[in-house]
Amino acid sequence: MKVTVKHFAKLRQDEDQDPTEVEMEPGSTVDDLLLKIEVEQDVVDILVINGKVGNVSQELTDNCLVTLIPYIGGG
Amino acid sequence: MPYGYNGKILHVNLTESAFEVEEPAENWYRTYVGGSALSAYFLNKLLKRGVDPLSPENILVFACSVVTGAPLSGYSRYTVAGKSPLTGAFGRSEAGGYFGPELKFAGFDAIVIYGKAPKPVYLYIKDGEVEIRDAASLWGLDNWKTLVQIRKETGEKMVRVASIGPAGEKLVPFACVQNDLEHFNGRTGMGAVMGSKNLKAVAARGRKKPEMADPEAVKELRKAHNERIKAYQSGLTKYGTSVLVKALNDTGIFPTHNFRDGVFVGADKLNHEAYHSTIFESNSTCYACALRCKRRVFLEDEKYPLNKQFGGAEYETLGSLGALCEVDNLPAVARGNQLCNLLGMDTISTGCVIAFTMECFEQGILSEADTGGKSITFGDADAMLWLIEEIANRSGIGKTLSKGVKRAAEIIGRGAEKYAFHVKGSELPLHDGRGKTGMAIGYALSPVGADHVETAHDGPFQGEGVSKLHPVGIFEPVKPLETNREKVHFFINIQKAQQINNCYGICNFCSAPTAAMPFDELVKTIRAITGWDTSLYDMLRVSERGTVMGRVFNNREGFGPNDDKVIRRWHKSMPNGPLKGQRIDSEEFAEAIKLCYEISGWDHSGRPTRGKLLELNLDWLIDESYS
Numbered sequence: 001m002k003v004t005v006k007h008f009a010k011l012r013q014d015e016d017q018d019p020t021e022v023e024m025e026p027g028s029t030v031d032d033l034l035l036k037i038e039v040e041q042d043v044v045d046i047l048v049i050n051g052k053v054g055n056v057s058q059e060l061t062d063n064c065l066v067t068l069i070p071y072i073g074g075g
Numbered sequence: 076m077p078y079g080y081n082g083k084i085l086h087v088n089l090t091e092s093a094f095e096v097e098e099p100a101e102n103w104y105r106t107y108v109g110g111s112a113l114s115a116y117f118l119n120k121l122l123k124r125g126v127d128p129l130s131p132e133n134i135l136v137f138a139c140s141v142v143t144g145a146p147l148s149g150y151s152r153y154t155v156a157g158k159s160p161l162t163g164a165f166g167r168s169e170a171g172g173y174f175g176p177e178l179k180f181a182g183f184d185a186i187v188i189y190g191k192a193p194k195p196v197y198l199y200i201k202d203g204e205v206e207i208r209d210a211a212s213l214w215g216l217d218n219w220k221t222l223v224q225i226r227k228e229t230g231e232k233m234v235r236v237a238s239i240g241p242a243g244e245k246l247v248p249f250a251c252v253q254n255d256l257e258h259f260n261g262r263t264g265m266g267a268v269m270g271s272k273n274l275k276a277v278a279a280r281g282r283k284k285p286e287m288a289d290p291e292a293v294k295e296l297r298k299a300h301n302e303r304i305k306a307y308q309s310g311l312t313k314y315g316t317s318v319l320v321k322a323l324n325d326t327g328i329f330p331t332h333n334f335r336d337g338v339f340v341g342a343d344k345l346n347h348e349a350y351h352s353t354i355f356e357s358n359s360t361c362y363a364c365a366l367r368c369k370r371r372v373f374l375e376d377e378k379y380p381l382n383k384q385f386g387g388a389e390y391e392t393l394g395s396l397g398a399l400c401e402v403d404n405l406p407a408v409a410r411g412n413q414l415c416n417l418l419g420m421d422t423i424s425t426g427c428v429i430a431f432t433m434e435c436f437e438q439g440i441l442s443e444a445d446t447g448g449k450s451i452t453f454g455d456a457d458a459m460l461w462l463i464e465e466i467a468n469r470s471g472i473g474k475t476l477s478k479g480v481k482r483a484a485e486i487i488g489r490g491a492e493k494y495a496f497h498v499k500g501s502e503l504p505l506h507d508g509r510g511k512t513g514m515a516i517g518y519a520l521s522p523v524g525a526d527h528v529e530t531a532h533d534g535p536f537q538g539e540g541v542s543k544l545h546p547v548g549i550f551e552p553v554k555p556l557e558t559n560r561e562k563v564h565f566f567i568n569i570q571k572a573q574q575i576n577n578c579y580g581i582c583n584f585c586s587a588p589t590a591a592m593p594f595d596e597l598v599k600t601i602r603a604i605t606g607w608d609t610s611l612y613d614m615l616r617v618s619e620r621g622t623v624m625g626r627v628f629n630n631r632e633g634f635g636p637n638d639d640k641v642i643r644r645w646h647k648s649m650p651n652g653p654l655k656g657q658r659i660d661s662e663e664f665a666e667a668i669k670l671c672y673e674i675s676g677w678d679h680s681g682r683p684t685r686g687k688l689l690e691l692n693l694d695w696l697i698d699e700s701y702s
Contacts, residue, residue, distance in 0.1 A: 006538050011534065042309055042310040051539055069535050073532030073535050
C-alpha cells in the first residue's frame, strides 16, 4: 500500500517538505514507517495521520497522509 | 466549600514579623485563578508606581493556582512574582517540582510577602501554622547546604524548600528562586527580591490535600492523560529537553555566538545522544507527573565533577552556557549548570552575560586589563566557569557583569551596547526568532521581557500540526518565517491559549496545545477539580486578564511601544545554516505589533483601553491606569 509522508525537518518550504510516497506492506504501523525512512521516533514531537494526532503504534491505511514534526518548540 | 484549593492567602509582613490570613470569596478565585494572573492582581493592587524593586516597598508573591497539587501530570507549577530588579517591569517566573503542591497541602494557595526582615529569616509553614524563623546560620550557604540544614532544623525529611543562594543574597538582579535543587523560578530576578527582604527560604510541609469536586472523574481523567503522555510524549520521557538541541540546530535556530548564528558546529557534542551516553544518570520528575522529563546527571571527574543531587542541564542551559558561548564540552556545561544551581543564578541570563563578555573581548571592547589578566574567548569552557563565580560573587569584572547585559553595557560604554542582547532588559532564552516569528512577537510583547513560555512556538503547528489548534480558531497551517497578518492572527490566539498554563499552573509539556491534553479534556479536568461551571472561553479570559494586568503594570512604570521590540540581530540576515539569509523585516514586524495592539483592545501607545478593562472585569484598574 502507498503512504504519503510530509516531514517538517526544515522550516523553509523546499523540496525536503514536499510529500514523498513510500510503499508499505499492508498492516504496517507508523513505527515500521519510521524505521523504513530512518527517522528516530523519539525526536518526533507531533505525528498527524490524516489530519488527526496519532501515535507510533497506529496502523497505516492505504493512501494515508502522515505528517511528522520534530521537537522545535518549548524549552 | 472550595474544591481544589484552600481559600486562604497568607500575607506576611517581614518588617513587623507579623502575618495575617485573607480568605477571598469564590468569585475572586474564579476571576484571578492563580499563578501569573493572581500575582499580577497583587502587584497592581499593592505596589505604588516607581518603587525600587530591591527596597522593602516591593512585594514578593508565591502563587499556586486553584488546581496546583491536583493528582495529575503537570499540575505542580507555581509562580514567584514581584517588580523585577532586572527590568523594572512586571517580574514573574514559574517552576514545577514539589514546592507548589506542598504549599497547598500546608493550607495556603498563595503567599504575599511585604517589607524587609531586620535580620535573615526563613518562613516555615507547617499544616496551617506559620513561623518566621531565624536564618543566621543559613545566610551565606549555597542552595544545597540550605536544603540540608532546613531539613535538619525542622526535623521534616519531606519538607519542601524554595530558597535563594549567595547570588540572591548579594542581589544579583538575575538571581533565581529554586526548589529541591532542580526546579527553578529562574527568570526576572525574583531571587534578588527575596534577598533584599532578608528572606533566605520558604519551607512548606503539609498533610491536608484539598478535596476534589469529583474525585472519580479526576481519577479517570488522570488515567487517560497518562496514557496519552505515554503515547505522544515518549521523546521527552526518553531524552528530556536535551532532545531540542538537535532539532533546533538542524533547523538553523539554535542561538550561537551571542545570537549571531543559528547553527553550532559543536551541537553533536551537546545533543541528546551525547548527553545520554555520558553524563545521564536517571530520570527525575515533578509532583504526580508521569512524563518524567527531568534529568539527573553524574560524573566522576577531577575537573568537572557532577553530583546527582542536582537537576541536569535542560535545553535552555545547554544552549546558554553551551552554543551561545560556543562551548562544546558537555561536562563543563553541566558543571556550569550545577554551579549556577548552587549559587542561585538563572542559567539563561548568566549564559547571555558570558556570551556578551566574550563578544566584547572579540571586538576589542574589553581586554585582559579589565579582567585582571584573564582572557575571555568564545569556546573557552574554563573562562565560562570562572565568570559564573565572578558574577555570583560580584567580584572583579563580575561586579559590572552581574548587573545584566543592558546595564553592564552602559557601564562599559565603548559601543558595548551593540552586543548586549535583551528585551526590556531581560536576556533572551535560546530560540532564534528568525525561524519562530510568532515566538518573536511574544518576546516583544511579554510583560516580563524576552520569555520563551509567553506563547507556544510556531514549529509544531506547520502542515497538519495545525489541527490541534482548531478549538482556538486557528485553521491555517503556521508558516514559521512569516510576520504577516496571518501570523498576527496565529499569535493572538495561541498566546492566549498558552497563558492558560501560566495562570492555572500547568506544565506546557503536559497540556494543550500538546497532544497530552487536548483543550476539551483540559476544560473537563478543571471542572472536575474545582466543580466550577467553567469553559474554554472563561479560561481564555483568565489568561487575557493576566496579560492585560501585566501590561497595565508596565504602562504605569513608563514602558511603551519603544520597549516592544526584538533584537537588532534578528533584523539582519542569518549568516549561515539552513536559514541563511533569513531576517525579520523591521517595518513588517512593527506593523505586526501595531495590529496586535488593535486586536487586543490596546490604544496606539499600547495601553489597554477602558473598554477592554471593563470587559475583563478589571474596572478597578481603570482609575489606576487612567489617573
